[in-house]
Structures are given as structure tokens and as C-alpha cells.
Amino acid sequence: MFCKGLGLSPKTFCLMLRYQTALHQITKHLRLSLTHLAQELGYADQSHFLNEFKRYNVVGPKKFMREVAAHQYQKHILLS
Known part of the structure; x- marks a missing residue:
């Protein structure tokens, strides 16, 4: 039922959730x-x-963290 409904195995779904949690953190x-x-x-x-x-x-993840940090300045730019 799980595979039929989502098109993914339960294990793949859990791996993706764990990856998304890592990205968020x-x-x-x-x-x-x-x-x-x-x-x-x-x-x-x-x-x-x-x-x-x-x-x-x-x-x-280290390179990803550096890239995210490098682009954090965009939050502080005020456009008028």
C-alpha cells in the first residue's frame, strides 16, 4: 500500500525524511x-x-554549510 500510494518504499521515504531533517538543521x-x-x-x-x-x-555537508553561510547576506539586504 505504501509503495502504491507514494511511489516509494518505506525505507526510501524514511531516508529522505532523515536527509530533509539534516538539511533543515x-x-x-x-x-x-x-x-x-x-x-x-x-x-x-x-x-x-x-x-x-x-x-x-x-x-x-561541509561544502553545503559554507555555501549557505556565504549566501546569508541576502537576508540583510534591503531593497527599496
Whole structure:
């Protein structure tokens, strides 16, 4: 029923939810410890987290964090 309704297996759905949670946490807390985040989200170890993150995002979480931080200035620009 799950696969028929969503087009994904329950495992794939859970992996995607965990990845989205990681994205949310990284963008919310740019100075977050990736080791701590991996443990918090239930990854076996940091290497497992890095590999899974790259599978969905192409770049690793550290590079992603740097890119997000570099673009945070956009929140502070006032356009009139």
C-alpha cells in the first residue's frame, strides 16, 4: 500500500525524511557539529552520514554549510 500510494518504499521515504531533517538543521544552525548531527539522526557513523548526504545533494555537508553561510547576506539586504 505504501509503495502504491507514494511511489516509494518505506525505507526510501524514511531516508529522505532523515536527509530533509539534516538539511533543515544545517541551514538553521550553520555552526553545527556534523558528528553530533549524524548521531542525533541515527546514522551509524559520520562516514555513513556524509555518504548519504552526498547521494541526495551531490556535495558534502561541509561544502553545503559554507555555501549557505556565504549566501546569508541576502537576508540583510534591503531593497527599496
